[in-house]
Every structure is written in C-alpha cells, then in structure tokens.
Amino acid sequence: MNTRKKVSIAVVKRLPRYYRYLYNLLNENVTRISSKELSINMGITASQIRQDLNCFGGFGQQGYGYNVQVLYNEIGNILGSNKNYQAIIIGAGNMGRALSNYRNFEKRGYEINGIFDIDTNLIGKKINGIVVMSIDEMNDFVRKNSTQIAILTVPHDNTKEVAERAAKAGIKALWNFSAIDLQIPDVVVENVHLSDSLMVLGYRLKEISEEDKFDV
Amino acid sequence: MNTRKKVSIAVVKRLPRYYRYLYNLLNENVTRISSKELSINMGITASQIRQDLNCFGGFGQQGYGYNVQVLYNEIGNILGSNKNYQAIIIGAGNMGRALSNYRNFEKRGYEINGIFDIDTNLIGKKINGIVVMSIDEMNDFVRKNSTQIAILTVPHDNTKEVAERAAKAGIKALWNFSAIDLQIPDVVVENVHLSDSLMVLGYRLKEISEEDKFDV
Numbered sequence: 050m051n052t053r054k055k056v057s058i059a060v061v062k063r064l065p066r067y068y069r070y071l072y073n074l075l076n077e078n079v080t081r082i083s084s085k086e087l088s089i090n091m092g093i094t095a096s097q098i099r100q101d102l103n104c105f106g107g108f109g110q111q112g113y114g115y116n117v118q119v120l121y122n123e124i125g126n127i128l129g130s131n132k133n134y135q136a137i138i139i140g141a142g143n144m145g146r147a148l149s150n151y152r153n154f155e156k157r158g159y160e161i162n163g164i165f166d167i168d169t170n171l172i173g174k175k176i177n178g179i180v181v182m183s184i185d186e187m188n189d190f191v192r193k194n195s196t197q198i199a200i201l202t203v204p205h206d207n208t209k210e211v212a213e214r215a216a217k218a219g220i221k222a223l224w225n226f227s228a229i230d231l232q233i234p235d236v237v238v239e240n241v242h243l244s245d246s247l248m249v250l251g252y253r254l255k256e257i258s259e260e261d262k263f264d265v
Numbered sequence: 266m267n268t269r270k271k272v273s274i275a276v277v278k279r280l281p282r283y284y285r286y287l288y289n290l291l292n293e294n295v296t297r298i299s300s301k302e303l304s305i306n307m308g309i310t311a312s313q314i315r316q317d318l319n320c321f322g323g324f325g326q327q328g329y330g331y332n333v334q335v336l337y338n339e340i341g342n343i344l345g346s347n348k349n350y351q352a353i354i355i356g357a358g359n360m361g362r363a364l365s366n367y368r369n370f371e372k373r374g375y376e377i378n379g380i381f382d383i384d385t386n387l388i389g390k391k392i393n394g395i396v397v398m399s400i401d402e403m404n405d406f407v408r409k410n411s412t413q414i415a416i417l418t419v420p421h422d423n424t425k426e427v428a429e430r431a432a433k434a435g436i437k438a439l440w441n442f443s444a445i446d447l448q449i450p451d452v453v454v455e456n457v458h459l460s461d462s463l464m465v466l467g468y469r470l471k472e473i474s475e476e477d478k479f480d481v
Binding site: 058061062064065066068069127128129130132134142143144146147148150151152153154156157158159197198202205221222223224228237239241242243244245246247248249250251252253254255257258 | 274281284343345346348360362366368373414418421437440458461462464465466467469
C-alpha cells in the first residue's frame, strides 16, 4: 500500500536550499542546529522550517534541534541524491559544455554519462572527457544505460522535436534550458527560466535605486 | 515621501512567470483574461493571482478581467524591464558565452554591453559581436557606461575577489552563477543555483518511479 503523503511542490522546491545550507554547516563542523538558528541564517521563519521538515516525518527533537548530518542525509534521500542518477546532455554548444563542467552536479548525486549533438563538427570531440555522440546513437545509448534524465541545451526551434525523440528513447525526465515551456506526456519536465532570476535582480536594483532617490 | 508599499520577495519572484505567460498570450492575440483563466493555465489559485497583483494596485476590473497588454506592460515596469539595464559579463568561458548568446535577455530589457576575462587567449576575441576585454579595463568601462549589473561566470575560487572588484568599480547588482552564495555590502545579489532545479527534477522523477512500482 502506498502510504506516502503527497508533498507540495512549494516545499520540495525549498529542500535543495536546506540541503546546500546543511552541507555548508557540515563543512564548518557544526553538528546540530535549532530551527531558530536555521531560521535566522536562512531567512525563513522557524515555523515554516518545522512545517517543511514535518512533511517528511520531522527529524528534529524538542530541546536538541536537528542533527545536521542526519538531516542532510535525509533531505538528500528525499531528493533522490542517493539514486546515482545518470544524465545525458543533448546539445554540445556553450550551455551544454558549461553544464557538463558544472562540478556541483556530482556532489548532488548526478553523473553526466553522455553528450549528443547533430553537428558533425562536434561529434567525436571530447568535452570534459566525454566523447560527443551523434543524436542518432541516443536511442541505443539510453536503452543500454537505462538513462532516465536528459538535459536539453538545444536551440529554441529544435527543443520540442528533440524532447519528443528523447522521450521515445526512454528518457523519463527533462531538464530544459530553452526558453519555451515543454510539456511531454509521461515525462517530468523542469523548465529553467534563467531570465526570471535576472528580472528579480532588476527589480531589486530598481528598489535600491529608488530608495537612494527618496533618501536624498 | 516614500509611499510605495514594500512587496514581499515571494510575490516578486512570481512576477516574471506572469510576465512570460502574458507575453505568450499577446503573441496569440489574446487581449483580455480573467484571473480564473490565468489561474487554470498557470496552476496558481485565482485568489493568489488577485492578491499578487493587488500588491501593485490591481489592474483588473470586476467582470472584465485583465487587459493583457496593460498587465504585461505594468508587470514589465514593476520589474524594471523599461529601464534598459546594461550588463557586463565577467568570465568568457562556456557559461559566459552561453549567456551572452541568450536571446531572451534583450526581450526582457537587458543589454549585454561588455565581456571581461583575465585569460589573454580570450582577450581581444569576439563573442556575439562583443570584443572580450581585460578585467583591468572593467573599472573605466563601468564608470564610462554607468553599468549597474554584472553577470559573474568565473571559476568558483575567483568569485568573491572578482565580485568585490566589480563592486568597487561601481557595479550595483550581481547575478552570480558560481556555486557559492555571495554577499557584498550595498550590492544586490541573485545567486543562481542551477543544481536546485536539477534536484527538484530528481525528486519528481523519484516520485513517478515509485508510483509506477506501487501501480504494479
């Protein structure tokens, strides 16, 4: 029987931040922390933190707080960082190359094991030790390696077609860096909208500039 | 007197999504939309939408809904996309190149007008029509152009030093792609954590995999 509680995506989206923060605490040899301290340092209310972590059964103890290592491991497990997910990158342009080089992914439990492109000038070249393969080899590769995740860094116009091709090959999750929102049946998709974060920065910059003006 | 209401950052973070969605509606020649329709299509409750937009004075009319063009313009103004912000990229590696080529930024009101690096092999080369300059030229460039935003795509270990150098040059906002959280006095910083979104994807993949198991 499936007894797991459905956790809201808003909570899930906050978990990687806890995970990062706890990782830093571990590196500073902090062994335990209260929800109040977590709250102050992360800018989230203590009650929000307790509520978030309670979704997964707690982990905290009254009067003791949280054991940093235990909480770190548990959140890692919840997020699936113990799954040793393998991922391929489709699109060996600048973004694909930048991501293949992003050293944080392995720390989070993700391994890039294949890079694909259609450009014959790129096929056969090595990127961070991985030989770029033709997209025509993707089907066999995904089946042989049971790869579930594809990182899409192809030009805008090709995104949908390539995503559908990946889904047919057996890919179950797409991390999409093109500016269009993808929806593919039976495939989970995270659409990365880099400009969103830039616009938040622009808003905050506008805010401080206006404060300066009012201060005069 | 400053009569502006302080808007919570949670609301601000949702605005770019409205902005993107409204942009798509405009492209489909949709001229008006109710909060209910917005709600269904965006997966946000109608009351949340009304609440979000009320922070800035509304824009909707009972029984009519929202004028898409007006709402799009207003949200754009709130986010500062009418400010014609100029930004420099520091770090001409793969990520810097990928971002300099990201055609969405201009659509959102941001122009990349300079790229800097310390690598003498890159200095003088052109990336998307912009000549890579030495970081030693950054000070003069930022002052001359009154550039306020810097996009940081330098290696992890150099991030803090480069960020401080940019702040000294007069940069007021940093969009930081390195994996470390930056804090620089009097400078607004948006730290981009790409792995966070990958981990959310991993969580959702784990969820559907476990559902499959329970379905058997």
